[in-house]
Amino acid sequence: MPEPVDKVSIQLKVNGKPYAVSVEPRMLLVELLREELDLTGTHVGCDTTYCGACTVLMNGATVKSCTMFAVQADGAEIQTVEGLEKDGQLHPIQKAFGDSYGLQCGYCTPGLMLSTLQLITKNHEPSETEIRKAIAGNTCRCTGYQNIFKAIRLAGHNLKGA
């Protein structure tokens, strides 16, 4: 059995809301989000830094939350899939994934939508190559990706119009 360790106090913002929590230093960021903060939209897929289901934004940049300790997010702003919707209205990216059937089982979708957010915030009209590069770290085992490509293009279009 691992020996007990002292907890560390950290403060962070998740989807704009401030949290002060006490965590074991070995706790992963994804465990903090899911198990302590009850934000279960961020998924654990492979838990080996491969699949990207756990992708969240930290200070505006995508990271795999299974490959960071929660204490490393001290002082950071995290955005998860729960932060996309505003006032009961779906985010243009969420709408685009629905309208384009850019998901089947949906397990990879939260991570893909956050990778999409990082991409289209800077680039409303990404080329196919740019989309490929942007989602290379997000594995989908259902769709064959074609409808995800459509969804990302539509999301860029929606965001431009918004």
Place this chain on the structure above:
Amino acid sequence: MLGQLGDEAKLLAGGQSLIPLMKLRFANPRHLVDLNFVAGTSYIQEDNGAVKFGALTRHSEIENSPISQRFPILHDCAAGIADVQIRNRGTIGGSLAEADPSGDWATVLLTQKTDIRCLSPRQERTVPLSDFITDAYSTVLEHDELVREIVVKRPDKGSGGAYLAFKRSAPVYPTVSAAVQLTMKEDVCQHASIVLGCVGLVPVRAQEADEALRGRKIDDKVIATAMDAVRTAVDPQPDMRGSAEYKRTLAAALVKRAISIAMLRARGERVEVSHIYA
């Protein structure tokens, strides 16, 4: 701090190799010292014909920097490591100090004149990259010493380089990777440096291949001689990514392609490189 904690402590940079290794229990450090909150460790500066990287500069910062646009082999490397999320966290100093035989930076930077500036409570010293990595996952760093800065000399005018990795998918390590730097005077190669990754315990310098190119006009025959020298120089292990013979053939093929791109870049042409996926 490392001095106090003793040799059971390990430094945590981007964590994109170390944290997965810890999850697999391949690494089990008693203490982790997180460098990410240390200010002033992430920067890219150009100074006196050299580019200096702070040890904690993220791959994505290098990928998106104007300097790597003008030093394209650095862009090939930074923009091709794993995927966006890993590049947002992983660092150049961490990659070099980890000395994974499949890592990208050491292979690329061995084709350049690269110095590693190391810091410990006792001393500050500069070690050429060629002496820095001693074995797989091993460097000259003492347990209380860290990488502070990486200094890469800008290649001469008329010199071009390229780095190509062959991968099964983005987030995995390459099957084989090849870095080539050529200094050309018209059609004649003045200087060549060819280094292969993932085909030995440390990056492999193919010096006989360098010799095959040096002083010659680079044509198909000369390239074929260099490719044969590459096949002999590498020492790949068979694994799930392919047999030793397959990797030898792949190494030679990647070098051929990297030579053609390096020649174009030596002439000042802009060539976009993307890694090759199986």
